[in-house]
Amino acid sequence: MFQKERTSLLLGLCSAFITTAAMAQEPTTWHIQQGTILTRWAEQVNPTKVLPEYPRPQMVRPQWQNLNGLWQYVITDKTSGLPESYAGNILVPYPIESALSGVKKPIKANELLWYKHNFEKPALKTDERLLLHFGAVDFEATVYLNGKELGTHRGGYQHFTLDATNALQSGKNELVVKVWDPTDLGPNPHGKQVLSPQGIMYTPSSGIWQTVWMETVPSTFIESIRITPDIDKQQAIAHIAVKDSKSSDLSGYTVVLTTKNGSKMVSTVKLPAGKPALLSIANPHLWSPDDPFLYDLEVKLVKNGKVADEVKSYFGMRKIAIQKDEKGRDRIFLNNQYTFNLGTLDQGFWPDGLYTAPTDAALKFDIEAAKAMGFNTIRKHIKIEPDRWYYHADKIGMLVWQDMVNPGNDTQDGHAEFEKESAENIAQLYNHPCITTWVLFNEKWGQYDQERLTRWIKQTDPSRIVNGHSGEMLYVNDLLRSPSPNAWIGSDIADVHSYPFPRNAPAMPGKARVLGEFGGIGVPIEGHLWNDLQAGWGYDGVVTPPIMQKQYTQMVDSLKVLEQEGLSASIYTQPFDVESEQNGLMTYDRAIIKLPAAIIRNIHARVWPVTKNYLASTKAFSAAVADTINKDYAARLQEYKSGKNDSAFLRSLTLLALQNKDAVNAARFSAEYINKLKNPFQENNLIFIERVTTKRTDPGFSILEKSVSIAGMANSPRSITAKLETIIFDDEVKSLLTEKPDWNKVEAVIHQHQPLEGEMIRGLCVIRYLNAASRDQQNATQNLVEAATRYDDRYHAGAYNDWAWTLFEKSNKKEELEKAVEWSQKAISKETDQFRVASTMDTHANLLYKLGNKQEALQWQEKAVAASPGDTEIKDNFEKMKRGEPTWPNAN
Structure with a gap:
């Protein structure tokens, strides 16, 4: 590797070069959006110099321009063409949903996100090309330059x-990027990003989220480098791809590779372009977490004695393999020595930047933190990081298990996209x-063709270990949640997940035994939570730091026993809290470590020595x-009585009152807090107000109602309208629901509270009469029909099925039963769950039978029986229909 001083100088020169032409012409209006906790690095983000470091340390050229900074953006319908105007500024490369973007807006699956940026044409010599690089754009990006489409x-x-090059014009050039990102609603691998809650998942990161930059190259240039070390043979094999923009003829071109140890030359090799190079490394200085030594590599493309192109790179000499220890057990070996992989599960999310770290120092910090804690x-x-994250891991010395990003969906398109991207991931890294x-896979998320894909990865890169399925067997509280008859087929590793306490994977010939995930001790830290309204979460509840230390010590003591029995690796969940999860060793904002690093490091040393x-x-x-x-809550109350009443204190005190079921004080403290708010319409304030508002007379009610009426307001989630309508129902409508x-009076109340649509209010009316019908109250079935028929087709299948079945059981009126048949037909057409569709057909058949349509009823009931083999109730109804017996209760 470049020695420290030379690396800093080279990358510093590159950084200095970029800050001239690329950013000055864009508008400068930007501020961090509020409503979430921030990291210490957020205040260092400068819109005129955003992530200025050279983005690709594996292939360094001096002639480049950074295009990060303020761009313009607009969100449109997915069918829209090139926009004529833009909505405002966005700070690239932070995802649009992030606070650091300056926008903090979600993107729907049926929408497009557009970017626009102007730059001055750089000076190009004859036969030079201008390459436009995008670090990463989620998910589908189409790029236009001066109105010409460059590609998708x-x-x-x-x-x-x-x-x-061919789309450039003199002076100002207009760059436009169109992005479509369906997140978890498309075929795209998306990791833990979701548009709608599905278990423990996180905020999406749509659009540009890594550095955008330009690079000047000759018409024939070095396109890529691939280096494979072989410490046993004391050599490395280098494949250098050369691209000619005009032809495929590389005759006359020579590639010269020079390996250096600092200023000392190690070896030089010269060969025709396109040929693999053998780099001889006598007595190699090996790379390891203890000693992350890196060799420098200079690559020159030469023709007729002149250097046409040149890049600087680096590589490490190391070997990873499954080998047998002195007891004949299959273990993970690094450089032919058994090395326990003492690891942690890093998800790479940031409270202010989501997928994008605020600064390069922040990106590096996460690896330093893991090292400081003894991992x-x-x-x-299930995330691929920017190149610089891996560069820091290379330099600091950290072994990395790299997940593929789970398939987007179980379709041919989803599988094809997953395999294409996985191949690109391996080549890129x-x-x-x-x-x-x-x-390859994690806990069966999108798993398919496991043997084929595991062997494909091993064939693609035989120089590394392949973990075909991490957590294919998953244990939670000693219960096996995920049995698998043919786990880890083709894999180098047998990997189990066990929460919270560790366990060993089974011993299998030729496979190392690893614990791919365990732990998850929840320790929420007040003032450092993504959402202080959510209860703390961990795999085994939440505890205090002293209890955490005791539990963590017990876990690591168990690891030591398992290691002596043959365990080769452990991965603790997790180094940092992430959004709703408080099971990190540090808080989400990286401000607080829950146990001193020295204590964590010393605990870890029981299993494997600190690097x-x-x-x-x-x-x-x-x-x-x-x-x-x-x-203690009592101590907080005393502070309040002594006069402490600042805004942050009142918010915290309100939540403590709610936790202690002190409704009277919760109402008092929340009212004081709300009255102190300067901007109650910020997202985190609205969510808090929604939580504490329970009746119309509460001070938060009018704020919530106003938030709904503010045009275009992004901070009025559907939960707020649901809360408002629930309160209106309880305070004003419920008393109108007599026999x-x-x-008309119900509709009048709804009309008084426009722009609320009243959907929840009407739905609660339906539920009230549904319950009344179940209790055989007078006029209840008639009122259920009247309430429910006020709706169009907005309800899900289950609701229609519930209404229809209730009328089947409780009503003998022909017109009501005919209405129920309409509902059961809707239930059948809307139901997508194969396990529930039989129930909807059973309801429909029973209604037809009760109305006297026996033949049609039998046809539907036969379908229901076929759709639910083993359901005795549905089968009994079928037999009764065939015998002509009633299937409804109280038939006599």
Whole structure:
């Protein structure tokens, strides 16, 4: 590798070059959107110099321009063409949903996100080309330059490059990027991003989320480098791809590769372009977490004695393999020595930047933090990071298990996209010595063709270990949730997940036994939560830091026993809290470490020694240490009585009152807090107000109601309208729902509260009469029909089925039963769950039978029986129909 001083100088010169031409012409209006916690690095984000570091340390050229900074954006319908105007400014490359973007808006699956940016044409010599590089755009990006389409790329995690030369014009050039990102509603691998809650998932990161930059190259240039070390043979094999923009003829071109150890030359090789190069490395200085030594590599493309192109790179000499220890057990070996992979599950999310770290120092910090806590391994969980993350891991010395990003859906398109992107991931990250393990699948998320794909990865990259399925067997509280008859087929590893306490994977010939995930001790830290309204979460509840230390010590003691029995690796969940999860060793904002790093490091040393270079490589690590979670509620009340009433204190005190079921004080404190708010319409304030508002007379009700009426307001989620309508129902409508209700009065109440649509209010009316019908109250079935028929087709299948079945059981009126038949038909047409469709057909058949349509009823009931083999109730109804017996209760 470049020595430290030379690396800093080279990348510094590159950074200095970029800040001239690219950014000055864009507008400068930008501010961080509020409503979430921020990291310490957020205040260092400068819109005129955003992530200025050279983005591709594996292939460095001096002639480049950074295009990060303020761009313009607009969100349109998916069918829209090129926009004529834009909505405002966005800070690239932070995702539009993030606070650092300056926008913080969600993108729907049926919408497009457009970007526009102007730059001055750089000076180009004859036969030079201008390449436009995108670090990553999620998910589908179409790029236009001066109105000309340059190309489209699919894949939210991979680099892509377009040749912009032929579309350039003198002076100002207009760059437009169109993005479509369906997140979890399309075929695209999306990791833990979701548009709608599905278990423990996180906020999406749509659009541009890695550096955008331009690079000047000759018409024939070095396109890529692929280096494979072989420490046993004391050599490395280099494949250098050369591209000619005009032809495929590379005759006359020579590639010269020079390996250096600092200023000392190690070897030089010269060969025709297109040929693999054998780099001889006598007595190689090996790369490891203890000693992350890197060799420098200079690559020159030469023709007729002149250097046409030149790049600088680096590589590490290391070997990873499954080998047998002295007892004949299959273990993970690094450089032919058994090395326990003591790791943590890093998901790469940030509270202010989501997928994008605020600064390069922040990106580096996460690896330094893991090192400071005594880990030697990071499992990068279903996310591909920017190149610089792996560069820092290479330099600091951290083993990396790299997950593939789980398939988007179980379709042919989804499978094809997953395989294409996985191949690109391997090619993109191939040269980083830190990556020792590829992880194909995680806990059966989108799993298919496991044997074929595992063997394909192994064939594609035989120099690394392949973990074909992490957590294919998943244990929670000692219960096996995910049995599998043919786990880890084709894999180098047998991998189980066990929460919260560790367990070993079964011993299998030729496979290392690893614990791919465990732990998850929840410790919420007040003032450092993504959402202080959510209860703390961990796999085994939440505890205080002292209890955490006791539990974590017990877990690591168990790891030591398992390691002696043959365990080769463990991955603790997780280094940092993420959104709703408070099971990190540090808070989401990286401000608080829940146990002192030295204590965590010493606990880990029971299993595997701390890396020899941890002090030198973690000098920049710092974090305050948590002492306790919250003060005692009684002590907080005393502080309040003594006059403490600042805004943050009142918010915290309100939540403590709610936790202690102190409704009277919760109402008092929340009212004081709300009255102090300068901007109650910020998202985090609205969510808080929604939580504490329970009746119309509460001070938050009018704020919530006003938030709905503000045109275009992004901070009025559907939950707020539901809360408002529930309160209106309880306070104003419920009393109108007599045995003979006046529906005009109900509609009048709804009309008084426009722009609320009243959908929830009417739905609650239906539920009230549905319950009344179940209790055989007078006029209840008639009122149920009247309430329910006020709706169009907005309800889901289950609701229509419930209404229809209730009338089947409770009503003998022909007109009501005919209405129920309409509902059961809707239930059948809307139901998508194969396990519930039989129930809807059973309801429909029973209604037809009760109305006297026996033949049609039998046809539907036969379908219901076929759709639900083993359901005795449906089968009994079928037999009764065939015998002509009633199937409804109280028939006599």
